[in-house]
Every structure is written in structure tokens, then in C-alpha cells.
Amino acid sequence: MSIEILLIVAFGGAFLTYFLGKISHILRDAFAVLLSCALIAFISYFYGKDIERPLYVGFLEMQLLLRLNTLSWFFAITVSTVGTLSIIFSLSYIRQRERTDFYYFMMLLVNASMLGIVLSGDLVSFYIFWEIMSWSAFLLISYNRGPALAAGMKYIIMSVIGSIGILIGILSIYTTCGTIHMTQIAAQLTAASSRYIIFIIITFSVGFGIKSAMVPLHTWLPDAHSQAPSPFSAVLSGILIKMGTYGFLLIMYVIVGMKLFLGLGSGLFSVNYILCFLGAVTAVIPTFIALLQNDAKRLLAWHSIGQIGYIIMGITLGTSLSIAGGIFHLLNHAMFKALLFLTVGAVEYRTGGVRDLNSLGGLIKRMPVTFTAALVGALGIIGVPLTNGFVSKWLIYKSLILEQHPFFAFAAFIGTWGTLLSFYKFLHNMFLGQLPEKYKDVEKAPFSMQFSMIIFSIVIILTGILPGIPLKVINAIQTSFGFGPLHITIWGIISETGTINMVNIFFALIGACVIVWLIFRAGPKATKITQDNNYAAGAAIPKDRYHYTVDFYNPLYRMIAPFLRDFVDEFYMRLAKWIQGLGNGVRRIYTGDVGYYVIYIILFLAVLIFIQMKWSIW
Amino acid sequence: MRIVEIVVSPIIAFVIGIFLLGLSRKIMARIHWRYGPPITQPVIDIIKLFNQTSMSHGRLFNLGIILSLAGSMVVVLFLPIGKLHPLSGSGGLLVILYLMLFGPLGIALSGGEAANPNTSIGISRTLVLALGYELPLILILLAVMSHYRSISIVEIVRAQQETHWSLLSFPLVVPGIAYLLILPAILGERPFELIKAPQEISSGPMVEYGGKYLALATIQHAFSSFISIALFVNLFLGGSSNPGFFIMKVIVVFVVEVLINAVFPRLRIEQAIRYLWRWPALIAFAGLILVYIFKR
Numbered sequence: 048m049s050i051e052i053l054l055i056v057a058f059g060g061a062f063l064t065y066f067l068g069k070i071s072h073i074l075r076d077a078f079a080v081l082l083s084c085a086l087i088a089f090i091s092y093f094y095g096k097d098i099e100r101p102l103y104v105g106f107l108e109m110q111l112l113l114r115l116n117t118l119s120w121f122f123a124i125t126v127s128t129v130g131t132l133s134i135i136f137s138l139s140y141i142r143q144r145e146r147t148d149f150y151y152f153m154m155l156l157v158n159a160s161m162l163g164i165v166l167s168g169d170l171v172s173f174y175i176f177w178e179i180m181s182w183s184a185f186l187l188i189s190y191n192r193g194p195a196l197a198a199g200m201k202y203i204i205m206s207v208i209g210s211i212g213i214l215i216g217i218l219s220i221y222t223t224c225g226t227i228h229m230t231q232i233a234a235q236l237t238a239a240s241s242r243y244i245i246f247i248i249i250t251f252s253v254g255f256g257i258k259s260a261m262v263p264l265h266t267w268l269p270d271a272h273s274q275a276p277s278p279f280s281a282v283l284s285g286i287l288i289k290m291g292t293y294g295f296l297l298i299m300y301v302i303v304g305m306k307l308f309l310g311l312g313s314g315l316f317s318v319n320y321i322l323c324f325l326g327a328v329t330a331v332i333p334t335f336i337a338l339l340q341n342d343a344k345r346l347l348a349w350h351s352i353g354q355i356g357y358i359i360m361g362i363t364l365g366t367s368l369s370i371a372g373g374i375f376h377l378l379n380h381a382m383f384k385a386l387l388f389l390t391v392g393a394v395e396y397r398t399g400g401v402r403d404l405n406s407l408g409g410l411i412k413r414m415p416v417t418f419t420a421a422l423v424g425a426l427g428i429i430g431v432p433l434t435n436g437f438v439s440k441w442l443i444y445k446s447l448i449l450e451q452h453p454f455f456a457f458a459a460f461i462g463t464w465g466t467l468l469s470f471y472k473f474l475h476n477m478f479l480g481q482l483p484e485k486y487k488d489v490e491k492a493p494f495s496m497q498f499s500m501i502i503f504s505i506v507i508i509l510t511g512i513l514p515g516i517p518l519k520v521i522n523a524i525q526t527s528f529g530f531g532p533l534h535i536t537i538w539g540i541i542s543e544t545g546t547i548n549m550v551n552i553f554f555a556l557i558g559a560c561v562i563v564w565l566i567f568r569a570g571p572k573a574t575k576i577t578q579d580n581n582y583a584a585g586a587a588i589p590k591d592r593y594h595y596t597v598d599f600y601n602p603l604y605r606m607i608a609p610f611l612r613d614f615v616d617e618f619y620m621r622l623a624k625w626i627q628g629l630g631n632g633v634r635r636i637y638t639g640d641v642g643y644y645v646i647y648i649i650l651f652l653a654v655l656i657f658i659q660m661k662w663s664i665w
Numbered sequence: 666m667r668i669v670e671i672v673v674s675p676i677i678a679f680v681i682g683i684f685l686l687g688l689s690r691k692i693m694a695r696i697h698w699r700y701g702p703p704i705t706q707p708v709i710d711i712i713k714l715f716n717q718t719s720m721s722h723g724r725l726f727n728l729g730i731i732l733s734l735a736g737s738m739v740v741v742l743f744l745p746i747g748k749l750h751p752l753s754g755s756g757g758l759l760v761i762l763y764l765m766l767f768g769p770l771g772i773a774l775s776g777g778e779a780a781n782p783n784t785s786i787g788i789s790r791t792l793v794l795a796l797g798y799e800l801p802l803i804l805i806l807l808a809v810m811s812h813y814r815s816i817s818i819v820e821i822v823r824a825q826q827e828t829h830w831s832l833l834s835f836p837l838v839v840p841g842i843a844y845l846l847i848l849p850a851i852l853g854e855r856p857f858e859l860i861k862a863p864q865e866i867s868s869g870p871m872v873e874y875g876g877k878y879l880a881l882a883t884i885q886h887a888f889s890s891f892i893s894i895a896l897f898v899n900l901f902l903g904g905s906s907n908p909g910f911f912i913m914k915v916i917v918v919f920v921v922e923v924l925i926n927a928v929f930p931r932l933r934i935e936q937a938i939r940y941l942w943r944w945p946a947l948i949a950f951a952g953l954i955l956v957y958i959f960k961r
Contacts, residue, residue, distance in 0.1 A: 061881075076767065100888065104727060110856075119936075164669060173881070205775035234875075235950055260923075315913055319904075337776070356770045368912065409780060411725060412723070418725075422738075422774075429766070430763065431763065431766055431767070431770070432760065432763050432764060437763060441756075441759055441760070441763075444759055444816075445759065445816055447716075448807065448811065448816055449814065449816070451811060451814075451960070452808040453808070453811045453956075453957060454953075457803055457804060457807055457808055457953075460799075460803040460807075461799070461800060461803060464795070464796050464799050464803075465796075465881055467766070467770075467792070468793070468796055470794050471770075471773055471792055472930075474774075474777070475773075475777045475785065477790070478778050479725075479777030479778055479780070480777060480782075480785055481780045496819075512904055535727075543814070544816070544817075545756070545757045545759075545816045546754060546755065546756070547755065547760070548683070548748075548754070548756065551755040552739070552755060552756065552760065552764075554907060555739045555742055556735060556736070556739050559675075559734075559735035559736070559738040559739050560731055560732065560735040562735070562738075563731045563734045563735045563738070563881070564731050567727070567730075567731055567877060567881065569718075570715050570719070570876065570877030570878070570880075571716070571717070571718050571719070571876065573718070573719045573721035573727075573876070573877070573878075574718065574719075574720050574721070575720075575721050575722075575723070576720045576721070576722065577720070578780035580720075580781070581780065581781045581873065582781065582783075582785070582867065582872055582873060583781070583782075593782055594681075594780075594782070594785075595785035595789070596783040596785075599785075599789050600789055600793050602793060602933075602935040602938065603793045603933045603938065606938060606939070617693050
């Protein structure tokens with residue numbers, strides 16, 4: 048079995064799903080789920096293999112190449128897992144909507160193109176798959192129409208700018224090195240001047256930075272994530288923006304190479320230090336902007352940017368510990384952020400499209416499984432021990448502190464506190480507090496939704512208690528970059544500068560919980576009461592709206608809100624206005640009157656004749 | 666041996682924590698020219714509360730309070746008390762910092778299900794205040810960790826015992842002072858008792874707790890008081906080589922703190938944040954810069 052079959056199945060299956068949908072909806076749904084599960088099985092089969100195969104030879108006499116190694120395997124399995132669970136979630140989410148065939152087609156196409164990106168071994172096929180991903184994502188972002196169209200437009204404009212950056216990089220590399228194969232480029236670039244390499248890194252960083260939504264290239268993300276259909280938001284935030292970080296890993300450590308990359312510039316002005324600084328900014332400011340949001344999905348979207356900051360800090364700091372932390376956090380973020388978007392999707396589905404944090408409440412009583420999933424996801428993104436987010440953040444903090452970057456570490460810590468505050472608000476305003484009358488009969492989420500959410504929750508807890516499972520693969524990736532191996536065991540990491548043992552922490556917590564629970568049980572049994580039976584200092588509790596949600600952290604908002612405008616977005620918008628004005632000015636030339644056009648043509652010919660007579664060029 | 670330590674550490678923390686609660690009420694009363702309750706009053710309260718009936722709002726209401734107390738108990742296992750540090754080999758200061766989240770988070774989740782607006786307001790204040798003191802606290806901890814180039818609290822204590830206390834050595838005295846300035850906020854003592862504020866929001870997060878719930882919440886408060894002072898003693902007062910001296914240091918720090926703060930009236934939440942982000946944060950920031958400049 049070879050890997051081109053994998054891509055053929057992925058792409059062919061996507062097209063086939065569209066046509067099956069014309070025959071029967073059930074057939075299409077079953078096929079879409081089976082196809083995604085088959086892809087997971089396929090990819091798992093390739094675990095630990097190192098394959099390089101020519102895909103197609105005749106493209107402008109360049110050889111297109113497929114290549115599978117630990118790095119691409121890791122990304123491929125993440126892509127296919129999140130993709131599959133989102134498809135399963137979609138089964139009930141999208142059922143009553145229109146254009147469902149198109150929806151499934153695009154979902155599968157995005158997943159297939161992402162597999163293509165991570166499996167391509169040369170820059171041209173990388174770029175082709177990258178464009179397929181960008182455009183099919185655009186179609187899905189604007190699936191809901193209305194404000195989603197504007198969000199999609201913003202996304203695709205920024206995406207195209209990024210693609211141009213990548214294209215310039217690829218063309219420049221091809222003219223310099225005469226090859227498009229990543230391994231051959233890597234060999235040739237060792238002799239290149241550091242100025243040239245900085246140029247290459249900047250051009251690629253524009254593209255990858257836009258896709259991974261790094262500040263100041265993030266402005267498309269909050270709109271796109273909140274407007275897309277929820278299962279696709281999960282894919283978008285979980286894996287699509289990770290393609291940007293995959294690109295960063297590729298350009299930094301595969302193409303340019305570790306030694307060369309970490310040696311660029313010096314001291315505070317080295318390239319990796321600057322990128323790390325951008326990562327720190329990305330980790331703090333968007334997180335606190337998220338705190339001010341009232342739309343559940345917009346809140347999650349801003350946190351996606353914030354968490355990308357941690358990943359960027361991890362992978363650009365450039366020690367074996369930090370790279371492992373960065374890549375692990377990337378996997379974890381894919382899991383818990385996808386889960387969180389799915390829980391919002393489930394709430395939205397049951398409450399008739401409501402995701403305003405100020406009008407929900409008390410849903411824990413009606414949707415307990417969804418609440419539990421949201422809680423696990425929130426604990427994961429905060430990084431509470433026993434979830435995977437804790438281990439990856441621990442690795443990043445530790446490497447920042449031991450590498451003597453206390454200010455970056457400060458950014459990482461304070462970002463975490465912002466995350467804690469906004470995720471408590473997220474949980475409280477949706478699931479806790481008083482249940483409004485109108486949501487009294489909300490049903491629990493359908494099975495397919497619960498299934499995806501439960502699987503994600505299990506993965507988050509499991510990799511939190513036994514982080515050795517993913518860290519083993521991650522260790523192989525970072526040794527392939529040329530970093531020193533870490534001492535990984537199934538329960539954590541052993542090192543002289545600080546060991547972590549999640550299993551011990553797990554048993555300590557479980558033990559303590561059991562003891563406290565026994566004490567709790569020993570007391571007299573509590574009477575169960577309803578939400579109306581509350582102490583309000585003698586006042587009667589009004590029946591419906593008695594839920595403290597609006598401006599949940601009011602005193603804090605008043606202090607920090609003035610500093611947390613998205614200045615970058617405002618700047619881009621002003622730029623866009625200016626360009627539009629320029630375009631309007633230019634458009635005045637086109638009056639619509641044929642007489643003017645005749646004059647233009649005659650003037651143009653006159654100029655040509657004048658040039659010919661004066662200098663006789665032709 | 667380790668099993669004994671695992672059992673003994675939380676017991677010490679519990680006893681001392683409860684004692685500190687009683688002590689603070691007594692000292693406070695004497696400053697107010699009252700006689701005050703006996704020092705054992707919190708113990709009497711807990712026993713009494715355990716025998717009373719109580720009300721529950723649901724599963725998370727029960728689970729949250731259990732998780733909160735369990736989390737605080739586990740922190741003690743990672744924190745050196747004299748020579749007792751049974752689990753510190755499984756993770757360092759960063760783990761302690763994160764395990765300390767369980768206390769407020771558990772209460773917050775439990776209180777959230779209570780569906781009482783007073784609770785929600787109290788929790789909102791708790792978390793905002795926590796953000797307020799965490800900002801200087803993180804700067805302080807980073808200064809200490811960068812200075813000793815270690816994330817292991819046992820290493821930090823050992824380094825101090827070989828030389829001298831951090832509070833008496835040059836760059837670290839600055840973050841030490843900042844820690845003393847934010848300590849009342851961490852403890853929730855005056856003038857930062859705005860979370861409970863009985864006259865305004867009927868005890869905030871505690872309003873729906875009664876009977877055994879209130880007892881567990883009181884025990885949790887005792888644990889967290891002990892932990893926040895024990896952290897200071899370990900990081901700045903050189904810990905100790907035996908638990909007796911360690912406990913002495915904890916009590917002295919607590920009494921000094923109570924004596925100073927007993928005379929202040931309660932702050933509003935935004936005044937508290939403004940204070941915490943001004944002087945303590947500035948001093949802590951200066952401390953971190955000094956540590957960064959005077960690298961060992």
C-alpha cells in the first residue's frame with residue numbers, strides 16, 4: 048500500500064460524497080463517516096514509516112513528490128481525527144439545513160487538502176494543496192450567508208495576500224536552488240547567505256502567519272470563526288490554523304534547518320527571538336480581548352489566537368523542551384478548541400441558534416453531557432492539571448524560565464489567567480446560574496453530537512494523565528529536527544531541571560477527592576432544592592431573569608477595555624477604505640460613454656506613434 | 666516513610682490553618698477592644714455545622730466543593746513543610762501554582778450551580794481579585810525562579826539554607842516586599858474581604874452553603890490561608906529544616922499581617938485592583954528587572 052492511494056481516496060471520496068447525496072441522504076452520511084474513519088485507519092497504518100514517492104513527473108519538468116515522516120504523520124492523524132469527529136457531529140447539526148451535499152463535499156475536501164499539505168514533499172504540490180484548502184475553507188465560512196459573506200471575504204483577501212507571500216518565497220527558492228524538493232533545498236540552503244534566508248523566512252512567515260492568525264496578521268479570524276457553521280469552526284480552529292504552524296515548523300526546522308535558523312541575527316534581534324516576542328504579544332492581548340466578548344463563538348475565536356501565541360513561543364524558542372511543548376500544545380489545542388466549538392454548536396442547535404452569552408443560563412440541568420464536555424474543554428485550555436493542556440503549558444513555561452526569558456514567561460502566565468476568567472464566564476453564562484423560563488424544555492444534545500464530544504473529552508483527559516503517549520511521537524519529531532532527545536516516560540518527563548509525573552498527581556488528587564467525599568458522605572444527607580428556593584436576604588426571587596451575566600467582570604472591564612481595542616484591525620480597515628477610495632478615483636476614467644473610450648484609444652495610439660517616431664523601438 | 670509524610674502534611678496544614686483562623690478573630694477582637702471568641706471557635710463551628718441539615722442544588726454543587734478542598738489538600742503534598750515534601754519530586758513550583766487553581770475554581774463551579782445572583786457576584790469578584798494579585802504574584806515567582814534558575818521549590822529552599830534568606834539578600838528583597846503587600850489579598854483578609862462582604866452580597870460565594878457545605882468551605886479557607894503563607898516562608902524566609910520552626914515562621918508572618926491590616930476598612934473591588942496593579946505590581950516588576958540585571 049502506498050501513500051498516493053491515501054490522497055486519491057481522500058479527494059475521490061469527497062467528490063463521490065457529493066454525488067451520493069443526490070441519490071440518498073442516508074447513503075451520503077454513512078459514506079462520509081466511513082470515509083473519514085477509513086482515512087484514520089489508513090494513516091494509523093503508516094505509523095513510524097518513512098516514505099518518499101514521486102507523485103507526478105510532468106509538471107513543467109519538475110517532479111512532484113509525496114513524503115511521509117513522523118512530522119507529517121503526526122499532523123495527518125490530528126487532521127483526520129478532528130475532521131472525522133466534526134463530520135460525525137455534523138450528522139445532526141446540518142440535517143435540517145439546505146445545501147447539505149455541498150457542505151459535506153467541502154468538509155471532506157478541506158480535510159483531504161490538509162492531508163495533501165502535510166504529505167507533500169515539494170513546494171509546488173504544497174502550494175497547490177494550500178490553495179485548495181484556502182478556497183474550500185472560504186466557501187464553508189460563508190456557508191451561512193448574511194454576515195458570514197463579509198467574514199469569508201475578509202478571510203479570503205488576507206489568505207490570498209498570504210498565498211502571494213508564499214508564492215514569492217517558492218519562486219525565489221526555485222530560482223536560487225533550481226529545485227522544489229524540500230530535502231534538496233535544505234541541502235542547498237546551508238550555503239546561502241543569512242540575508243537571503245531572512246528574506247525567505249519573512250516571505251513565508253507572511254503566509255503562515257496569516258493562516259495561523261499570529262498578531263498582527265490575525266484580523267480575519269474572529270469574524271470567520273464565529274460566522275462559520277460550528278462543526279467547521281471546530282475544524283477551522285482545531286486544525287486549519289495549525290497548517291500555519293506546520294508551515295512554520297517546515298520552513299524553520301526542515302527547510303532552513305535548526306542550526307541556521309537559530310543562528311540568524313544576534314541577541315535581542317535574532318529572528319527566533321523576534322518571532323517569540325510576537326508569540327508573547329499574541330498570547331496576551333487577544334486573550335484579554337476575548338474576555339470582553341459576549342458571543343460564545345467569538346470568545347472562543349479570540350482564544351484561538353491567544354493559544355497560537357503559546358504554540359509560536361514554544362516552537363520559536365528553539366530548545367528541545369520548548370519545541371516539544373509547542374508541538375504538544377498544538378495537538379492539545381486542536382482537541383480542546385474543537386471540543387469547545389462543538390459544545391457551543393450543540394447549545395446553538397438546541398436553543399435555536401442562540402449563542403449570546405447574556406441570554407443563556409442554567410443549561411447544566413437540561414444538557415449535562417454537553418456541560419461536562421464544555422467543562423473538560425475549558426479545564427484543558429486553562430491548563431488545569433490532569434488535562435493535556437497542563438502538560439504542554441508546563442513544558443513551555445519551564446523552557447521560558449530556564450532559558451532566562453522571564454518576561455515571555457510572564458506573558459504566558461498572565462495569558463493563562465485571562466483564559467481562566469473568560470472560560471469561567473463562558474461556563475457560567477451558558478450552563479450555570481438560573482435557567483430562563485423559555486429554555487425550560489430544551490432537550491439534551493442528539494447522540495451523534497454527544498459521541499464526538501465524549502471522544503474529545505476522553506482524549507483530553509487521557510493524554511493529560513498519560514502524556515507520554517503523544518510525547519513519544521513528538522520526541523521523534525524534534526529529534527528529526529536535530530534537537531537533543533528528551534527522557535520521556537509514559538507518565539511524563541524526567542529531567543535534572545524538573546521532573547513531572549502526572550500519574551502521581553492524578554492519584555494524589557483522586558485520593559484526596561475520595562477522602563473529602565467520605566467526610567462529605569458522613570454528614571447528614573442534604574435536601575435537594577430547586578433554583579427558585581434561594582436565599583435573597585428576605586426578598587422574593589423573581590421568576591425569570593435573575594441571572595447575573597451582563598458585564599460579568601464589570602469593574603475589570605471598565606479598567607482594561609480602553610486598552611483592548613483591536614488597533615490592527617482598525618488600521619487594516621482604514622487601509623482598505625483608502626484603497627477603495629483610490630479605486631473609486633481610478634474608476635472615474637470609465638465613464639460609460641463610447642465617445643470617451645474612442646478618445647482614449649486615439650490618444651494611446653498617438654502616444655505609440657510618437658514613441659515610434661522619436662526613438663523607433665519597434 | 667513517604668506514606669507517613671503524605672498523611673502528616675495535610676494534617677499539619679489543617680491544624681495550623683484552623684488555628685490561624687481562630688487567632689485572627691481573636692487578634693481582630695482585641696484590636697477592636699472586644700474580648701472575642703475563644704481561639705477554638707472555628708473548630709466548634711465546624712463540628713456544629715457538620716451536624717446540621719443542609720441543602721444541595723445538584724451534583725456540581727456537591728462536586729465543586731469536594732474538588733476545591735481536595736485540590737487544596739494536594740497542594741500541601743507538593744509544598745515543603747520543613748523537611749516534609751512527599752510529592753515534590755513529581756513537579757515543582759509550576760505544579761503548585763496550578764494546583765492552587767483548584768480551590769477557587771471548585772468553589773466557583775459549585776457556587777455557579779447554586780443559581781443565586783449573590784453567589785455569581787461574589788465569584789466574579791473572587792476571580793477579578795485573583796487576577797489582581799496574580800499579576801504581581803507571577804512577577805514575584807518569576808523573579809525567584811529566575812534568580813535561583815530552578816523551578817523546584819525544594820531546590821529554592823536548599824539554596825537559601827546554604828546561603829541566607831531571600832528576603833535578606835539583595836535583588837530578591839524587592840519581590841519579597843511586593844509579596845508582603847499582596848499577601849492580605851491572597852488571604853482575603855482586610856482590606857480585601859470584599860469577596861464575602863456580608864453586608865453587601867450576603868457572604869457572596871458562601872451564600873447558598875449551609876451545614877456540611879459551609880464546614881468544608883471553612884476547612885478549604887483554612888488550607889488556602891496556610892498555603893499562601895507557607896509559600897512565602899518557603900520562597901523568602903528560607904523554609905526550615907524542621908516542621909516546628911516552619912510552623913513558627915508561618916504563625917509569625919500571619920500575626921504580623923493581621924496586626925497591620927486589622928485597622929483598614931474594606932476596599933471596593935476596583936480600588937483593590939487599582940492598588941494591586943500599582944504599587945505591588947510596580948515593585949514586583951522592578952524586582953524582576955533587578956534580578957534580570959544582576960544575574961547570578
